[in-house]
Amino acid sequence: MVTNVTSFGRSGLSDWLVQRVSAVVLAAYTIFIVVYLLCNSDLTHAQWLALNQHIAMKMFSLAAVLSVAAHAWIGLWSVLTDYVTVRLMGPKATPLRIVLQLGMITVTLAYVVWAIDILWGI
Amino acid sequence: MTTKRPVNLDIGTIKLPITAIVSILHRVSGVVLFGVVAILLWMLDISLSGPEGFDSIRDCLTSPVAKVILWASLAALAYHLVAGIRHLIMDMGIGESLEGGRLGAKLALVGAVILIILAGVWVW
Ligand code: HEM
Numbered sequence: 216m217v218t219n220v221t222s223f224g225r226s227g228l229s230d231w232l233v234q235r236v237s238a239v240v241l242a243a244y245t246i247f248i249v250v251y252l253l254c255n256s257d258l259t260h261a262q263w264l265a266l267n268q269h270i271a272m273k274m275f276s277l278a279a280v281l282s283v284a285a286h287a288w289i290g291l292w293s294v295l296t297d298y299v300t301v302r303l304m305g306p307k308a309t310p311l312r313i314v315l316q317l318g319m320i321t322v323t324l325a326y327v328v329w330a331i332d333i334l335w336g337i
Numbered sequence: 338m339t340t341k342r343p344v345n346l347d348i349g350t351i352k353l354p355i356t357a358i359v360s361i362l363h364r365v366s367g368v369v370l371f372g373v374v375a376i377l378l379w380m381l382d383i384s385l386s387g388p389e390g391f392d393s394i395r396d397c398l399t400s401p402v403a404k405v406i407l408w409a410s411l412a413a414l415a416y417h418l419v420a421g422i423r424h425l426i427m428d429m430g431i432g433e434s435l436e437g438g439r440l441g442a443k444l445a446l447v448g449a450v451i452l453i454i455l456a457g458v459w460v461w
Contacts, residue, residue: 235428238421245418253459260384260391267385287371294368302344319371326374333382 237282
């Protein structure tokens with residue numbers, strides 16, 4: 216059982232589920248944006264602004280960025296705990312991994328704040 | 338883990354079947370996408386800042402370097418999306434046999450290549 220304190224939900228099962236739910240949200244958002252841009256190849260600034268000012272779109276974008284945060288946190292945790300390990304790199308692996316994880320978490324939180332700043336500043 | 342367990346470290350003896358290739362590419366594309374999110378947020382920020390910002394993104398995307406970066410980003414997204422959907426389908430218990438896994442891996446690879454080519458057509 217995964218009991219590592221730096222995992223997202225402190226439980227492998229919970230992380231597994233959160234990663235699936237966030238994947239579905241991200242897939243829906245990606246497909247929506249791509250189809251929208253394909254259908255509006257002569258997009259204007261006014262039209263783009265109106266779309267992103269709509270409260271439903273803000274909610275969708277917020278859900279997407281929160282999903283990226285959870286999804287990337289869990290995903291990069293898996294990657295780091297697979298490769299940056301004492302078995303592969305010796306005793307310096309643990310402090311190195313903690314630093315990398317803190318960096319990853321900082322960037323993740325910065326993305327969330329940046330997105331909220333963009334969306335609620337327009 | 339302090340106890341020494343036997344581990345096969347001879348990479349040359351480990352085969353990389355199609356399922357493993359599809360899996361490692363999903364991992365690589367996921368890590369790449371984490372960086373791509375910064376580019377996308379930057380584009381969103383500038384494009385919404387005003388008509389000038391919107392046009393500056395339009396202009397920027399006419400440069401070949403920007404086109405290559407955008408295409409590479411879309412390629413990572415397309416690949417991760419297709420392989421991710423395969424993951425979700427397998428999580429529902431579909432195609433979990435060895436043969437099913439191989440077939441799914443082939444379908445995912447073909448689907449991703451088609452989407453990546455289409456993304457290239459779109460960008461250029
Ligand atoms: C756009 C932002 C995205 C980022 C930054 C991202 C990043 C990642 C990373 C780093 C992993 C870990 C890879 C591994 O452990 O091997 C991962 C796993 C996963 N991703 Fe994404 N991803 C994104 C979007 C998506 C989308 C749109 C889907 C759609 C289906 C998706 C589906 C999955 C699934 C199912 C896994 C779990 C794989 C596993 O359990 O081994 N992801 N993602």
